[in-house]
Amino acid sequence: MAGKPITTFCKVFALTSAVCFDLFFFYASGSVLIHGAFGHLGRLWLFAALRWSVITVTALLILGDLKPLRIRFITAHSLLPAVLESGTRALHGEDSQCSQVVDVRCWLMLAGASLGAALFWEITIPDSDEEADSKEQKQKSRVLFMRVLYLYKPDYLLLLGGLVFLSLAVICEMFIPFYIGRVIDILGSHYQQNEFLTALLFMGLYSVGSSVSAGCRGGVLLCAISSFTCRIKVMLFEALTKQEIGFFETIKTGEITSRLSRDTTLTGRTVCLNVNVLLRTFIKTMGMIFLMMNLSWKLTFLVLMETPITGLIQNIYDTHYQRLSQAMQDSMAHTNDAANEVVFGIRVVRSFNAEKHEAERYDDRLMETHTLKTRRDTVRAVYLLARRFTGLGMQVFILYYGRLFIQMGQMTTGNLVSFIIYQSDLGDNIRTLTYIFGDMLNSVMAAGKVFEYLDRKPQVSTDGKLKPDQMNGHIRYRSLNFSYPSNPNKTVLQDFSLELKSGQMTALVGPSGEGKSTCVSLLERLYEPQDGEILLDGEPLKSYDHKYFHKKIAVVSQEPVLFSGSVRDNITYGLPGCSLDEVEEAARKANAHEFIQQLKKGYDTEVGESGSQLSKSERQRIGIARALIRRPKVLILDEITSSLDSESENKIQQALASCPDQTLLVIAHRLKTIEKADQIVVISGGQVKERGTHQELMELKGSYHKLREEVFTEGGAP
Template sequence: MRLLHDNFRKHAFWYICAILSMLVISATTGASAWIMRDVVNHIIEAKDFKIIAMVSVGVAVIFIVKGFSTFAQSYFLSKAGNSIVAEQQRRIYSRLMQQGVAFYQNTSSSDLLVRVTQNANAARSIIDTIVTTFVRDLFSVISLLAVMLYQNFLLSIVALAVGPLAFIGVRQVLKRVRGLMEKELSSIAEIIKVMQETTIGIRVIKAFSLEELMKRRMDKAITDVEMRSNGIAMLESATNPIMETLAGVAIAVVICFSGYMATQRVGVQGELMSFIVALLLAYEPAKRVANVRVKIESGMIGVRMMFEILDHPLTLMEKENPVDLDRSKGDVRLEHVGFSYVKDHMVLHDINLDIPAGKMTALVGPSGSGKSTMINLIMRLYDPQEGRILIDGQDIRDVSFKSLRELMSYVGQDTFLFQGSVRYNIGLGREGATEEEIEQVAKLANAHDFIMELPNGYDTDVGDNGGNLSGGQKQRIAIARAMLRNSEILILDEATSALDSESESLIKEALARLTTNRTTIVIAHRLSTISRADKIVVMKNGKIVEQGTQHQLLQIEGGLYKHLHDLQFKDPDFDDIDHVETSSKNQKKIAK
């Protein structure tokens, strides 16, 4: 009912056109059975050519009207159905865009792909089935039944006796369809998952010779889909022998009985012929009406999954009447902030921190200390369970997502580029940017020279997630994108990590331009990258343990920052503090 309510009314015009066409088809189907009486009585018995010509014209008109009505039904139904698929896909994607990051961490991308593609088509399929079955097929059966009852009431009762038996048989089939459909959809999601992992991780697959393993995974997923599809096909087909057997018995009895009546009475041949034709024509639509529950139940699994996405509570909600964030200085303040991804397991504990406007603040500390979580909260990808975060004195929970995100730029270690050209990816930094502005920021990001060496310059396709570019090239495009945004707050998640020396030097130079007079928050793994930071915040186990300039922190004897600094600069090969354990036993192992 919800499916029909949400979709049928919006596309009522096309469905009404299709329904009217179906009613005409039903009427012409009944008329084609009715006219058989005149064919027999006037052509075979009367032998009147004038009447024969009129009956012939009538037959032609019936089938011409039926042909055009069938075309109209198919066209209008397809038009409405295609619109429903498009609308459902837009609704699902719009809902996904409203969800917070937590939703995506708990939901596999392959599952979402199935819901956006297959489930939207399931919605269309069910509505088409309902409309065609309960309008065209049902009214065809009714019109033909009316012909049968009019021509011979007793034979009609005999023919209708098979209905209850057919209903019982279909109910038994219906019980098993639902479970098989759920398993089939999960197997389709597994196929998509394997394909995603293959395209994204092809280098790892090749490097570790995992081709056979991936083929076995894909083979199992495909086999599961094949087996379940065969099971569903068997169940859907199981109604056929039930209906064929019952219909065959009914038709045989009717023919035998009508033959006996024809031998006893004269002048009933036309009526009997009309009755038998109506009975035979009613068989196919009656079978479809009997099977409609099986078809609907097969599609309803996908529809339920679609509504699960649409009804899933938002993991992060904008305030009902949010205000726009005033774009002024870019001062950030965290007050008594506490946060947990999992209930009763706090990641941040009572964080109080001032991040001054126009200055660089660096976050350092071992893995799991809460650095990335703090950035996620400042960007409002999550909301803290305790405390609040202020930007220029405004609680970020009171402001609109759009005004908050416009205030920030982000450059991460794992740069993500969208499918499209270099120009397109840089231009995403600010909608409506001119070509001159795009090229200007590319020059500031030390990206212009390598871009001009690409086959098509700024129009070169970057490939899937920038697969046609090197890591340093991708980072410089990301920096150009951030420069184009020209936001007050810049967030850097170790933008120079894992790069060669030449790329690192170029990117450091670009970042120096980007961070000038801008509130900059940096997650640092290499301490050499934050030597010029105005404030360094040292974290451990979700708490701030030290903060100050590098000079101040190096004066603290036994301090964590001094220890990390000594480890990194005494051992030239050791440059990643993100995996440092702070226990004395592990420190000795790492130093050794």
């Protein structure tokens, strides 16, 4: 507690001492120029160096350390009078107003300008040793922005065309205020009709040229944006489809669809349009400064003093707006996810009378998004208010000093009008430059998640190259340990070992949730085990070519997923080039040909979204046909007969029996034919508890015998 007053006293003492020394040297340097004690500007720069040395040493002796911002302020404050006098003499051969009357007002004006310069320096070139989290985030945003620009590479010709039209539009637009002032001077002095008509002609030509070029620029850039958006959507969708199943279990659907739809569009439009605005504003700003310098260099320097203040306001705004925008994007993704969950599970919602609960939950999500949006819009409103105040204040100064310059004959009324028009545009342009740079960094935050998904490497590799001409279908689970990514603390399989011999039928039985479906998922390579491996014909599964592997191993699940399209498209899904005869043969084996023929368009009948136009049994048989058309070496049947009648079940069994060299893995609760399986495996607690034929396991009177008595009864439910 005692240290704080001492520190405050030291700071006050250091400030007072520095001000006293600085005022002394300021008046001394003014005396040098007024009384001509020294003959050239070198003496003025000497005093500037002495001012800097004395202030710096005083601050160091009292404070012991100087932050970079203080050093920058001291440097700008000490050198500014020398720079001002040198520039004034070099350009106009005369002394500035402050050199002629050295007083406290000049000192305060220069101190304010120095502080503004130091702040602008701090904003645009921050010290690398003191970068805060927000500055690190901006650096990350710059990297993302460059990646977005690189993705525009195929559209460089369109972007180049947009740049050409942009430059033409800006050049034409810049000269319009100049001719407005010219017309006012012609009307206010001796009227010359030829000069008046010439000025109007040029003003009209520049207006038409600006409008036409701006329209062409907009059309070309919109074409580039559309091309980019389509391309990045395809890239992101392709990257998502390559991810492992665990990725989709940990990432919610609403977030994925938000990135795929909203963020890709936002990335393409905002970045490209911001670059367009940035280049247009920069070129126009440089041109206007040049024209304003010709009209009045003094007023131009006065206008440019607004830049540090604008930069400071913009920096504060960018920091808060960027953080709130990112939070709002995440909240919108969560809101979409909540809506998707309800739409997907509307039957469950209706069954449990949870409509009001879900509506309230959705309302809570929306209110969270609304609160963030309100806070973001409030920050923007305050920023716009501050920006308008600074602009209006600068216009008041311009009008006041402009009147003085007209009275002194340093500029005409038309020149002042042109200058005011330029100043109004220049203020907006400078604010736009500082705003648009920050807004570009804000916009690429939407690209952050897109690039995160694009860069993500699937945890289940698909880089295998093995494609043998012959496959036996011999499968071996060897010492597997596995937990799902969504619940890594729960071990589903533990030291699991099993052998599926080629051409034989193996049935997995056991209570629900004990690891049967997990065995199938691992065999499909939907997941990778944490320990152990699965061998196919003595080779690890990951060594096989991805496309080859999934053609040789097919699975039919209890609830087969159908896609919108025709029956034929669903049977040949992922296997283009199949003939109609092959499709019909697979449908006959699945006992689906007869009901397909009875459909209105046969194999060309649309199945509807997720197969909604078909019954559960019909979807089941199409799913079986989709597996059989591949003529797989390993066929996995996961509770497939739960929706089939006895006749369909018998026909499918006969079809499967016609492929004696096929390795068959069956998961069933009620399938009586597992009694004929070459091997029945009882799984419990993620381990193999019993293994053998039906007769062997029944004689053992263990777990299988108990399941047989409790579950495998006629009409029994699992």
